[in-house]
Amino acid sequence: MEFNIALVPGDGIGPEIVGSTVKVMDAVASRFNHTFHYTTYLAGGCAIDEFGEPLPKVTVDGCLASDSVLLGAVGGPKWDHLSGNSRPEKALLGLRKALGLYTNLRPAALQPALASSCVLRPDIADKGFDLMIVRELTGGIYFGERGRNDSGDAAYDTEAYSVAEIERVARRAFEIARKRRRHLTSIDKANVLETSRLWRETVHRLGQTEFPDVLLDDMYVDNAAMQLIRAPSFFDVIVTSNMFGDILSDEASQVTGSIGLLASASLGDSSRGMYEPIHGSAPDIAGKDLANPIATILSAAMMLRYSFNLSEEADFIEQTVSNVLQQGWRTADIKEPGAETWLSGSQMTEKILSEMI
């Protein structure tokens, strides 16, 4: 099969990890007889430098015309002085909105080979965990009305959700739960927020009418932050709002041992999605060949699975990564405490490629 992929490497370590991932995708393409065509677009800080804006129209149009988008990361200290809509992060938010990507999947599992880098107490880590965070991505406080008063000494951001917005992401979450362990936890702050009360009502109504076979429970977000550390094995699928999902997914990633391992998929109603590691642009290690490419490589696996329906190919990538980790190969971010050697980003990529042969 043939696919057109838009590459949006972005800033910092973005180009390195996207470059590694393209090599892995090409290896998969030749093994399984597919052709991937790539077109690269600028977004984030590099687009500000080149075009004076974080998300140029040519990038949006190119992504809209593609079968799927692979993104690295955006942002860095060079652009930190910019405000609001001029910031590199605006590129991410703008792409999510323009592509209608309202569902963000962020899987977090403890790789058996990495149990020793897990920050949890051994008796908790030993139970293992494998959870999927489903984060609402185009609504809530990220996109609500915001502003300052005339004198500039007060500001506001608004959390707003409609039933339709809640339903479409919750439906996705229920469907995913159905393919896993049939347990969905909806996370909110319904003891305080009206949007959360609407969220809870809507998710329950949907559960009763369409997904009676999925066990649904609710948790307040503060408690969820605690349970992710205390008893992560409790969770199967989590569904939550944009901001709670942002925060909890970073927490979940650390619980697995490294943010350098976690992939994400952003999906809408069409098969076109945007796939990116959940980590940022890591400007401190950019250009040093230190970045772990695995999160981006696993994001590409999600692209094959969710956008192109190539699950065998996706499994192949995931299995290869897990074999390489099992063999003990580590990049700096996941090295054993006290280890004196580790692989560079490009060496890790080579290991993965050679494991594929």
Ligand code: IPM
């Ligand atoms: C993420 C990031 C973004 C977000 C930022 C960079 C806008 O933290 O993808 O989790 O908050 O969504």
Ligand code: MG
């Ligand atoms: Mg985040």
